[in-house]
Amino acid sequence: MEKQQPPEDRDGSAAAAGPPTCYRHPDRETGIRCTRCERPICTDCMIGASVGFQCPDCVREASGTGHHPAADRPRTLAGGTVASDPRLITKILIGLNLAVFVAVMARHALLNDLLLFGRAYVGDSSAGYEGVAEGQWYRLVTSTFLHEEVWHIAFNMLGLWWLGGPLEAALGRARYLALYLLSGLAGSALTYLVADPAQGTLGASGAVFGLLGATAVLMRRMNYDMRPVIALLVVNLIFTFNPWGGIAWQAHVGGLVAGALIAIAMVHAPRERRNLVQYGACALVLIVVVAVVLARTAALT
Template sequence: MDQQPPQDQDGSAAAGGPLTCYRHPDRETGIRCTRCDRPICTDCMIEASVGFHCPECVREGSGTGHHPAANRPRTLAGGSVAADPRLVTKILLGINLAVFIAVLAARRPLLEDLLLFGRAHTDDPAAGWEGVAEGQWYRLLTSMFLHQEVLHIAFNMLGLWWLGGPLEAALGRIRYLALYMLSGLAGSALTYWIAAPAQGTLGASGAVFGLLGATAVLMRRMNYDMRPVIALLVVNLVFTFTWSGIAWQAHVGGLVAGALIAIAMVHAPRERRNLVQYGACGLVLLVVVLVVVLRTAALT
């Protein structure tokens, strides 16, 4: 669940209501100026050495009315600030919902074609063996957008919306998308490695758990109260290991990958930011490929 920072002290948000930008009261935000602690939207936030500053603090700090970053604000992770900080999140939501509707319409055939499993015989004897081990590596990706039950997709999409928006605003679109996709792939790879070859798994849970791990890293980086996100993480892990029918491997794989990528995203030194960030993403992808190759060799 997305945790909002404490209510601002200048009364820009109504008591108990959503936090809004102090310069644009009609815009909700979860970002604060690290100098004056006022809430600021993506159009107002200006990258600083730690977090973001509001335009007023930038002018006061520079002693003039101009600042080179004011015209080209960057996110905390160095990404470009977008007018719609939830665009990628909305697109991911749309893809998941579209696939869910397509599966409802096509029923079992499409589900079997997209499901993640290692190696098994299908209902058609003439088809022989199928699965990731038989070269159908796309199942590692397609299963991330596949849901079978309304409750399943509802929980995952709520998690994506609550966690995704603040992360997309803090990281930028490209870095956020890389975080989401690699977390999901890491969850799929760990499931493929550990689960029984014929066990089918599906869902965006691995990617959403990656967002949860990244949220914890981001909140720690911004010096927010960690207790709410730790409590949320503990509750989700309890459900992961106590509820039947849950592929815990996808949750753990996504959580670990998301946290590691987020650490590289928000703690990379500015002078080597791209190298550290994309290098971390590349290493996670390399591990995913290595796990899949080794598991495939063991099954064939």
């Protein structure tokens, strides 16, 4: 087993060359330190404590003493349980997207069964209308796992991996999954509300944009340099509203707004009312989504 160096020998060499770096990930700059040993820690390593954040080593040591009360168990920034694999949900989501992609490649007819559109004829008009307005609400969810082109799923899965891992570590599995699913659902709802009801849309972009909005909120909360995420957001919005079309901007905007709002509740909720604020915000977003879908359905039928 690798021997841990003393805290003073692993302070990220802040005095020697610029900002400190995480003691476990030397390639990551950070402004956060463990409240017990003062080692620099990144978002993947920081564990919420009763006061501030602690590093994994200090949490492990404290847990072994038997004096770590239930209220002070290792928690993420948002109050979630610290997991041994902080990217498990991200891996599962990527696996689901890839599985659906392979299934569609094997049976292309699935595309029409899972696609998001409001109300339209599919094939022979004698079969009647199909779509969300006809009671096929599942399309609001299935479409967020649906991709048709290799470049499309590759771009979205790279975004999910890069943005999802740090967010999952910072929020915890349950909160992260709620953020992802609700962002995708909000993007679908806005698309259903605004887009042509016969226009089909698909892709995980709404959920990924939700992660992008949440990343901006998290970085602001951690007092990190906002310029990289702002630049990434601007570039993505330029592509979203490009003059060539072909991109469902409604899904991007809906996911971005929902992700940012949920993340604000996740990382800024007061400790004593954390669960109420966090899950209350998620419930509020879900209620808005349902209201939008019901209103649009009433207008189309």
